[in-house]
Amino acid sequence: MTIPGTIGDLHERYAAGLDPAEAVAEVYRRIEGAGDPGIFLSLVPEREAAAAARALGRFDPTKYPLWGVPFAAKDNIDIAGLPTTAACPAYAYRPAESAPAVARLVAAGAIPIGKTNLDQFATGLNGLRTPYPAPRNPFDPQIVPGGSSSGSAVAVTRGIVPFALGTDTAGSGRVPAGLNNVVGLKPTKGAVSARGVVAACRTLDCVSVFALTVDDASRVFRTIAAFDPDDPFSRPAEVPRKVTYRRIGVPDAPSRRFSGDAWSERAFDAALGGAAGLGLTLVETDLGVLLEAGALVYGGPWVAERQAAVGDFIARHREAVHPVVGKIISEATRLSAADAFAGLYRLSELRRAAEPIWRSVDMLIVPTLPRPVRVADVQADPIGPNAELGTYTNFVNLLDLCALTVPGPIRGDGIPSSVTLIAPAHHDGAIAAVGAALHARIGPPPGFGLG
Numbered sequence: 001m002t003i004p005g006t007i008g009d010l011h012e013r014y015a016a017g018l019d020p021a022e023a024v025a026e027v028y029r030r031i032e033g034a035g036d037p038g039i040f041l042s043l044v045p046e047r048e049a050a051a052a053a054r055a056l057g058r059f060d061p062t063k064y065p066l067w068g069v070p071f072a073a074k075d076n077i078d079i080a081g082l083p084t085t086a087a088c089p090a091y092a093y094r095p096a097e098s099a100p101a102v103a104r105l106v107a108a109g110a111i112p113i114g115k116t117n118l119d120q121f122a123t124g125l126n127g128l129r130t131p132y133p134a135p136r137n138p139f140d141p142q143i144v145p146g147g148s149s150s151g152s153a154v155a156v157t158r159g160i161v162p163f164a165l166g167t168d169t170a171g172s173g174r175v176p177a178g179l180n181n182v183v184g185l186k187p188t189k190g191a192v193s194a195r196g197v198v199a200a201c202r203t204l205d206c207v208s209v210f211a212l213t214v215d216d217a218s219r220v221f222r223t224i225a226a227f228d229p230d231d232p233f234s235r236p237a238e239v240p241r242k243v244t245y246r247r248i249g250v251p252d253a254p255s256r257r258f259s260g261d262a263w264s265e266r267a268f269d270a271a272l273g274g275a276a277g278l279g280l281t282l283v284e285t286d287l288g289v290l291l292e293a294g295a296l297v298y299g300g301p302w303v304a305e306r307q308a309a310v311g312d313f314i315a316r317h318r319e320a321v322h323p324v325v326g327k328i329i330s331e332a333t334r335l336s337a338a339d340a341f342a343g344l345y346r347l348s349e350l351r352r353a354a355e356p357i358w359r360s361v362d363m364l365i366v367p368t369l370p371r372p373v374r375v376a377d378v379q380a381d382p383i384g385p386n387a388e389l390g391t392y393t394n395f396v397n398l399l400d401l402c403a404l405t406v407p408g409p410i411r412g413d414g415i416p417s418s419v420t421l422i423a424p425a426h427h428d429g430a431i432a433a434v435g436a437a438l439h440a441r442i443g444p445p446p447g448f449g450l451g
Contacts, residue, residue, distance in 0.1 A: 005159045005162055006162060006211075006215075007211075008215070010069060011068075011069075014059045014068055020053035020067075020111070021050040023068060023070065024053045024070060025050065027070045028046045028113075030159060036158075037132075038133035038134045039117060039151045039154050041085060041087070041114075041151070042082050043113065044079075044081070044114055049113060052112075056068055065109070066108040066219070067108075068109060069163070070110070070111045070112075071105060072112070072151070072164040073099075073165040074118050074149050074152050074166045075115035075117065075151070076198035076200075077101065077196065077197050077198075078095035078099040078196035078197070079099075079112050079115060080095055084198065086118070086120065086198040086310075087119065087120040087121070087129075088131070088321060089131065091313060097196070099196025099197055100193040100195055100196060100228055101165060101207045102196070104226065105224060108223045113161055116135075116149070116151025116155055116164060117134070118151060118166075119325070120321065121198065121309075121325055122148040122167055124325070125146065125172065125175045125389040125393075126147050126378050126386045126389060127146050127148070127150030128379075129147065131322060135150045135154040137179060137180065138157060138158060139179075139180070139414060139415055140414065142374055143372045143374055143415060144179065144374070144375055144378060145179060146175040149164075149166025149167060149168070149172045149173055149176050150176055152164035152166040153176030153179070153184070154176075154180060155210075156447065157180040157182050157446075158447070159448075159449075163211040163220050165207055165209060165210075165224075166209070167194075167197060168206045168207075169200045169201050169206070169397060170297045170298075170394045171390045171394060171396070173206070173208025173209070173405075174186055174368055174393050174403060175369055175390070176210070177210055177405040178405050178407075178416065178418035178420070179415075180416065181410075181447060181448060182210050182211065183209075183212065183214050183216070183217045183406055184209070184210055185208060185404050187206055187209075187221055188206075188402045188425040189206055189397060191206075191225045191235070191402075191428065192225050192226075193230075193234050194234075198310075199305070199309040200305070200306055201306060203233065203305065204302065204397040206397065212446040212447050212450070213436070213439070214404065214435045214436035217404075218429075218432045218436075221428065225237065240424070240426050242430065244362075245423075245427075245433070245434060246280055248275060248362065249357060249365070250282050250366075251366055251367075252285060252287070253284075255291065257370045259388060260371075261370065263411040266411075267410075267417030268408070270442065272365070274438060274442035275365060275442075283360060285364065287364075290357075294390065294391070294392075294393070294398070296343060296347060296394075297394040298328070298387070301339045301340040301342070302398070303331070303332045303335070304332040304335045304339075304340065306329045307329050314326055314329055324382045347398060362423070362430070363431055364423070365419050365421055365422075366392040366420050367419060368418040369392065370389075372415050373385040393420070396422060402424070402425060402426070402428045404420065404421045404431045405418050405419070405420045406418060406419060406420075406421070407443040407446055409443075421438075
C-alpha cells in the first residue's frame with residue numbers, strides 16, 4: 001500500500017479508517033525497499049513501533065497533533081531504548097530517557113522509528129565522514145548527500161518518514177535539505193531544547209527539522225519548541241515587532257558564490273524571479289560581513305567547543321574516530337583562552353557591522369550552497385569542498401539568526417536546487433510564511449519520486 005508523505009495527507013487517511021499499525025508496517029517496507037544501508041544506524045523493532053501505534057487509541061489530531069506520524073532522529077539525539085552513537089560505535093551509550101524534543105513529539109502522538117546516520121560527532125557538511133556506509137543521494141549517488149544530518153534528509157526525501165529531526169551548528173539542517181529536495185528548518189537558537197543531544201558547539205547547536213513541506217516542518221517545530229529551564233542555552237520565545245515582510249535582501253554581485261556552476265546560478269535566478277512574482281521587493285545586499293563571520297566556525301576558536309565536548313574521548317579512542325573528524329577536533333588543542341576572547345571580540349565587531357543589513361531588509365534569500373559537491377571531490381580533498389558547502393550557512397548561528405531552506409527548481413542536470421531564507425532571531429514564523437508561498441511557486445514536488 002502507499003502511505004501519503006505529508007502529515008496532513010496521512011491524517012486524512014487515518015480519518016478515513018487507516019490503521020496506524022499498517023502505516024508503521026509500510027515504513028519498514030520502505031526502509032527495506034530503499035536498499036540503502038547508510039540511512040539508519042538503529043531501528044526500533046517493528047513490533048514495538050506497531051504496539052506504540054496501536055496504543056494511541058482513537059484518532060484525535062486535536063489532542064495529539066502528530067497522532068500516528070512516524071519519524072526518525074539523527075543519531076546524536078537521544079531516543080530512550082536505542083543507542084546513541086554520534087556515528088562512532090565506540091562512543092555508544094544507551095540513554096534512559098529521550099531528549100526533550102523527542103519526548104514532546106511522542107507526547108503529541110508521533111511514533112519513533114529509528115536513528116539516522118551523520119557525519120561523525122556532527123562534524124562535517126558532506127555526509128561522508130562516517131564509519132558506516134554513507135547514505136546515498138537518491139538523485140545522483142555521485143553527489144554527496146549533505147551532512148551532518150545526512151540520514152535524516154535522505155529518510156524524508158525517500159518518503160520513509162514524513163519528518164525527521166537533525167541538528168544544525170553550521171548548516172547541518174540546511175545543506176542536506178538543499179541536496180535532497182526537502183525543507184530544512186533551522187530555528188532560533190534556544191527555541192528547542194538541546195538537552196539529550198551530543199554537543200558539537202553548545203553555544204551554537206540547534207535541533208532542526210526535515211520535512212516535505214514548510215507547513216509540516218512548522219507543525220513539528222511548534223510541537224518541540226519550549227523553554228527548558230534545565231538547558232542553560234534555552235530561552236523563551238519572543239514576539240517580533242515587524243508585521244510585514246516585503247524587503248528581501250539578495251546577494252550582490254561580489255556576494256554571489258557559485259564556484260563556476262552555471263546550473264546553480266540559473267536555478268537561483270529562477271528562484272529570485274519567483275520571489276519577485278510574489279510581490280516581494282528584492283534588494284541587492286552586500287553579504288561580505290556575514291561571509292566573514294561564517295569563516296569563524298572553523299577558522300576561529302569555536303572548534304574548541306568540539307574539543308570540549310568529545311576531545312577526551314578522541315584522545316583515548318583515536319583508532320575509533322574518523323581521521324578527518326579527529327584531525328579537525330584535535331587541532332583545537334592549540335587554541336588558548338586568549339584566542340577564544342579574540343574570537344568573541346571579532347564576532348561582536350562583525351555582528352555590529354551586520355546591523356545595517358537588518359535596517360534595510362526584513363530577511364535574506366541566499367543559495368543554500370554554491371554547488372552540489374561530488375563524492376569524488378570530497379575523497380580527493382576532504383576539507384575544501386566541505387568548507388564550500390557552508391558558504392551561506394556557517395554564519396547563521398554565530399550571528400543568532402533563524403533560517404529555512406526550501407526546494408527550488410530542479411537544475412538542468414536533474415540535481416535539486418534550493419534557497420534559504422534568513423532572518424533575525426524569533427522571526428521563525430515570518431520566514432515560514434514567505435517560505436511556504438515561495439516553495440509553492442518555485443519548487444517541484446518535494447522528495448524523490450513522491451510527486
